[in-house]
Amino acid sequence: MSTDDRNWQKLATAARSLPLRMDVAAPFGFSTRMAGLAMSTPRSASWALFEKFAIRGLIAACACGAAAAAFGYSSWNSDHENDTGADDGVTEVFDLS
Amino acid sequence: MADETFDLVGCLERVRVRDQAAAKSLVEHLYPLVIRIVRAHLPRRVPEEDLAQDIFLKMFSRLEQYQGNVPFTHWVSRIAVTTCIDQLRAQKRRPELRWADLSETEAEVLDNVLTDSRDDGPSDSLATRELVGKLLDQLKPEDRTVIQMLDLEQKSIAEISALTGWGQSMIKVRAFRARRKLQKLFQDLQQRERI
Numbered sequence: 001m002s003t004d005d006r007n008w009q010k011l012a013t014a015a016r017s018l019p020l021r022m023d024v025a026a027p028f029g030f031s032t033r034m035a036g037l038a039m040s041t042p043r044s045a046s047w048a049l050f051e052k053f054a055i056r057g058l059i060a061a062c063a064c065g066a067a068a069a070a071f072g073y074s075s076w077n078s079d080h081e082n083d084t085g086a087d088d089g090v091t092e093v094f095d096l097s
Numbered sequence: 098m099a100d101e102t103f104d105l106v107g108c109l110e111r112v113r114v115r116d117q118a119a120a121k122s123l124v125e126h127l128y129p130l131v132i133r134i135v136r137a138h139l140p141r142r143v144p145e146e147d148l149a150q151d152i153f154l155k156m157f158s159r160l161e162q163y164q165g166n167v168p169f170t171h172w173v174s175r176i177a178v179t180t181c182i183d184q185l186r187a188q189k190r191r192p193e194l195r196w197a198d199l200s201e202t203e204a205e206v207l208d209n210v211l212t213d214s215r216d217d218g219p220s221d222s223l224a225t226r227e228l229v230g231k232l233l234d235q236l237k238p239e240d241r242t243v244i245q246m247l248d249l250e251q252k253s254i255a256e257i258s259a260l261t262g263w264g265q266s267m268i269k270v271r272a273f274r275a276r277r278k279l280q281k282l283f284q285d286l287q288q289r290e291r292i
Contacts, residue, residue, distance in 0.1 A: 004280035007210050008232075012248040014206075015229040018222040021136065024129035027146065031128065034150065035120035038157035 105169055112160065124153055130170055131177050134260075137245060138181035148184060152177045167259070174260040178242060185238035194235055194282060203228040211287055235282055240275035243268055 103126050111119035128149070135148045155176050163172055196204060202224035229249070233241045242261065246252045254265050261268075 002280065004283040005276060007283050008276070008279045009248070010210050011206075011225055011229050011232070014222055014225040016249055016251070018226050020133075024132050026125055026128035026132075030146065030149075031121045031124035034124045034153045034157075035117050038120050038154065039115055039117045041158070 109160070109163075109169065112157075120157070127153075127156075127170070127173055130173065134174060134177040135181065137250060138178065138185070138242060143184055148180065152180050155180060171259050175262045178261050182238040182242060185241065194231055194286070196286065198231065199228065200224070203231070207286065211283065232279060232282060236275050236278055239263075240271045240278070243271040244275040244279075247272055 103122075105126070108119050108123050108126070112123055131149050131152050132145065135145050135152070139145055139148065152173075156173055159176070163169065196207075199207060202221055206221055206224050206228055233245060236244065243257060246257045246260070247254075252260070254268050257263070257268050258265050263271075
């Protein structure tokens with residue numbers, strides 16, 4: 001342990017020796033006020049439902065998007081690989097095939 | 098917790114169906130836990146009752162999200178710790194600590210600690226606690242929380258992890274960073290004293 005760390009530990013030990021405040025009960029009227037405030041606030045069920053499902057929905061949407069892109073690309077790719085240019089108007093007009 | 102026979106599960110069920118008496122009992126039951134956390138991490142100039150009120154309002158507003166994966170008291174502790182950290186973060190970072198910022202007794206305590214090589218600590222606990230608070234103010238809020246719990250509340254890494262929701266490696270890193278910053282503070286103060 002370095003000198004500086006020992007200095008901190010000495011201070012921490014001395015600070016710990018000070019007794020903690022023992023009054024830990026709620027002040028008079030505090031719990032009534034809190035319960036009133038909490039219960040009077042209308043609970044937004046739709047918002048809670050949105051929060052609950054939003055992340056899952058986002059993940060599902062991303063997965064669907066990725067799948068759609070993958071399938072779309074593979075079909076697009078295979079279309080182009082098989083594309084001989086026979087249906088192309090320019091090719092037909094100039095008889096390039 | 099003071100009341101071991103408190104039916105927490107039943108109380109939570111009644112709070113979920115908007116039972117005001119149950120909400121009142123829940124606040125009374127949890128107040129000692131919350132106020133201890135608030136007092137330990139209380140940012141300066143924020144009355145403890147205001148901070149406790151914020152914590153309870155957050156708890157009630159997020160009650161639907163509690164799924165029982167961790168004990169309810171741990172879940173509330175995490176809200177309390179996060180709220181305190183948010184308050185610390187909202188306050189302007191305190192400027193560099195100087196000897197001139199210390200009261201006469203705090204400066205005396207620090208001088209004794211820096212110059213006295215014996216292992217017995219300073220005798221003025223009140224001034225020491227004030228001084229410790231000023232040193233902790235120099236740390237980042239998350240690092241401060243970790244070092245406060247480790248060195249002043251003597252909690253284990255596992256306990257801190259349960260109370261904050263942070264991983265154990267993250268806590269060790271924060272403790273290391275906080276100790277290094279404290280060492281640098283001591284060195285800076287010692288050098289400035291010599292000038």
